[in-house]
Amino acid sequence: MKTMGLKGKIVFITGASAGIGAATALAFAPEGVRLLLAARRAQKLEEVAASALKQGAAAVHSVGLDVRDRSAVQRVLGELPPEWADIDVLVNNAGLSRGMEKLYTGSIEDWEEMIDTNVKGLLYVARAVVPGMVARGRGHIITLGSMAGELVYPNGAVYCASKAAARTINDGLREDLLGTPVRVTSIDPGLVETEFSVVRFHGDKERAANVYKGMVPLTGEDIADAILWAATRPAHVNIARISLTSVNQANTLLIHRGA
Ligand code: NDP
Ligand code: 8X3
Numbered sequence: 001m002k003t004m005g006l007k008g009k010i011v012f013i014t015g016a017s018a019g020i021g022a023a024t025a026l027a028f029a030p031e032g033v034r035l036l037l038a039a040r041r042a043q044k045l046e047e048v049a050a051s052a053l054k055q056g057a058a059a060v061h062s063v064g065l066d067v068r069d070r071s072a073v074q075r076v077l078g079e080l081p082p083e084w085a086d087i088d089v090l091v092n093n094a095g096l097s098r099g100m101e102k103l104y105t106g107s108i109e110d111w112e113e114m115i116d117t118n119v120k121g122l123l124y125v126a127r128a129v130v131p132g133m134v135a136r137g138r139g140h141i142i143t144l145g146s147m148a149g150e151l152v153y154p155n156g157a158v159y160c161a162s163k164a165a166a167r168t169i170n171d172g173l174r175e176d177l178l179g180t181p182v183r184v185t186s187i188d189p190g191l192v193e194t195e196f197s198v199v200r201f202h203g204d205k206e207r208a209a210n211v212y213k214g215m216v217p218l219t220g221e222d223i224a225d226a227i228l229w230a231a232t233r234p235a236h237v238n239i240a241r242i243s244l245t246s247v248n249q250a251n252t253l254l255i256h257r258g259a
Pocket of ligand 1: 038
């Protein structure tokens with residue numbers, strides 16, 4: 001089987017300063033890729049970049065970017081140095097949840113942040129990157145969806161809706177790219193212990209830790225492994241969706257907390 005070699009390929013990861021995005025940068029690094037990393041926290045990105053170089057990345061270029069800022073996305077991606085412009089793999093990962101409240105009492109600011117990041121930011125980045133892939137006749141878009149996009153849970157309607165939107169956008173993009181060699185994959189995990197829940201609860205670490213209490217969650221590395229696997233399938237194989245959970249989770253509503 002002729003797997004897809006990644007040596008020298010440009011892999012663009014949004015939300016690379018932490019969690020799944022950072023783990024994905026480190027998983028791709030030993031393949032000898034050129035890593036283009038984006039997030040808002042520049043210092044964290046520099047730390048990931050240094051580790052990635054140590055682990056075999058051919059080169060790293062980091063860009064400070066808020067994916068909610070449409071003109072910044074267009075400018076930063078439109079003005080990449082020529083040696084970084086031909087993106088081969090986009091890992092459209094930047095995202096977040098905010099709050100866990102009933103829909104009828106939830107914070108509208110929280111809703112807007114989730115929708116602006118997980119839906120509009122996802123679209124802005126895809127819109128800026130995909131035309132180049134089509135023109136070059138190669139590319140792969142890997143979107144971070146979620147099990148939350150498959151089955152809504154109480155007090156999470158807006159986050160779940162944003163991930164259901166990501167799923168539909170991904171499926172639509174795959175349809176719109178039919179007839180080109182560009183591949184489209186959705187990675188849909190259950191609970192992964194990253195900074196996700198600390199961000200969700202606005203910095204409340206104790207409440208965040210309770211999300212994973214008594215169960216073994218997935219790690220960022222588990223998700224990075226699935227992303228790397230999808231990206232290295234032979235060129236004619238398109239992995240449409242990978243849905244994965246810890247063995248302690250059946251779906252968003254059923255979690256075994258035995259430990
Ligand atoms: P983390 O909070 O650990 O990482 C989120 C990353 O997204 C950070 O690098 C953060 O960087 C970046 N980010 C957030 N907002 C923006 C923004 N406006 N512009 C640019 N970058 C941004 O969470 P995860 O790694 O867990 O989450 C990554 C993705 O995986 C998300 O899309 C999430 O919805 C999805 N996911 C997570 C699961 C989980 O249980 N953890 C399960 C299923 C899916 P910075 O703050 O520096 O900008
Ligand atoms: C993140 C997983 O179940 O916390 O998408 O929403 S969950």
